[in-house]
Amino acid sequence: MDMPELPNYIDLWFVDPDTVDNAAIQQITRGLLSADELAQSNRFRFPILRRDYLITRWLVRTILSERLSVPGQALHFAANRYGRPYLPSFPDLSFNISHTSRLIVLAVAAEVEVGVDVEHIQTDRATPNLAEYSFAVSERAALRSVAPNNFDHAFFSYWTLKESYVKALGTGLSTALDSFSFSLEQPATISFTSDTVDPTPPHFWLLQPSSTHLCAICVRRWSQQLLLRAWTVVSLTSRVPTNVIVLRRSTFS
Numbered sequence: 381m382d383m384p385e386l387p388n389y390i391d392l393w394f395v396d397p398d399t400v401d402n403a404a405i406q407q408i409t410r411g412l413l414s415a416d417e418l419a420q421s422n423r424f425r426f427p428i429l430r431r432d433y434l435i436t437r438w439l440v441r442t443i444l445s446e447r448l449s450v451p452g453q454a455l456h457f458a459a460n461r462y463g464r465p466y467l468p469s470f471p472d473l474s475f476n477i478s479h480t481s482r483l484i485v486l487a488v489a490a491e492v493e494v495g496v497d498v499e500h501i502q503t504d505r506a507t508p509n510l511a512e513y514s515f516a517v518s519e520r521a522a523l524r525s526v527a528p529n530n531f532d533h534a535f536f537s538y539w540t541l542k543e544s545y546v547k548a549l550g551t552g553l554s555t556a557l558d559s560f561s562f563s564l565e566q567p568a569t570i571s572f573t574s575d576t577v578d579p580t581p582p583h584f585w586l587l588q589p590s591s592t593h594l595c596a597i598c599v600r601r602w603s604q605q606l607l608l609r610a611w612t613v614v615s616l617t618s619r620v621p622t623n624v625i626v627l628r629r630s631t632f633s
């Protein structure tokens with residue numbers, strides 16, 4: 381008899397850094413961060429960037445330490461040649477980070493490769509020129525027909541999806557953004573086409589974590605048992621289970 385496949389979860393953790401008290405950050409990160417991370421934190425000229433860096437490091441070390449039952453300060457991170465961080469001692473655990481104005485997101489999943497990208501629609505740059513320069517032909521055509529008041533939302537839908545894919549691949553912007561494309565013509569769905577055959581076809585979600593943010597998740601090695609769960613971390617002390625609005629997701633194939 382076939383055993384039913386157990387659900388596998390992609391866990392998402394959201395933090396609005398503006399809700400975090402500076403004194404709490406100092407207290408919580410003390411003893412947790414590595415010497416390199418502390419040195420890096422002191423190199424930021426702008427206090428907000430330093431704050432966001434410290435919160436991100438706290439979030440990653442705290443959540444991964446709980447997941448792996450390893451003390452946070454004992455986690456050793458490495459980065460691939462394109463800068464994607466990973467844990468050499470735990471190759472089956474995939475995690476990815478994205479930060480923008482007023483939101484930091486951590487995605488964690490086992491036995492799949494996960495990529496996440498979040499953008500703040502009001503402060504990040506949505507420009508037709510950037511789309512014309514870097515998007516695929518079909519995406520440029522779709523964006524040209526979008527009404528001006530919907531342009532930012534449409535642009536960042538494509539942008540976050542594209543970034544989530546190159547982050548799941550781990551290659552970042554070394555992968556040409558016009559070598560693969562998304563179609564968002566059908567409501568609530570995402571269809572993906574690539575110039576190269578991916579042996580682990582990707583699956584995508586487009587989320588709206590707040591009225592001003594768009595967030596895309598990509599997983600490679602998708603199965604129907606893969607489910608999203610999300611929490612909001614409040615003041616770095618408590619976690620609230622969160623129903624994130626799913627605007628679109630890949631069609632089943």
Ligand SMILES: CC(C)(COP(=O)(O)OP(=O)(O)OC[C@H]1O[C@@H](n2cnc3c(N)ncnc32)[C@H](O)[C@@H]1OP(=O)(O)O)[C@@H](O)C(=O)NCCC(=O)NCCS
Pocket residue numbers: 436462463464465476477478479480496497498504505506539543546547548549550551552553554
């Ligand atoms: C990783 C990359 C693809 C995305 O970066 P980004 O959108 O600027 O920033 P994000 O906040 O979404 O992601 C940064 C995180 O991705 C992770 N990352 C870095 N390189 C990565 C890679 N090759 N693959 C996957 N993840 C990577 C890191 O954890 C990094 O956070 P950290 O430095 O705090 O650890 C990067 O290659 C890049 O350079 N992007 C340029 C983005 C740009 O031009 N944006 C214009 C906005 S419209």
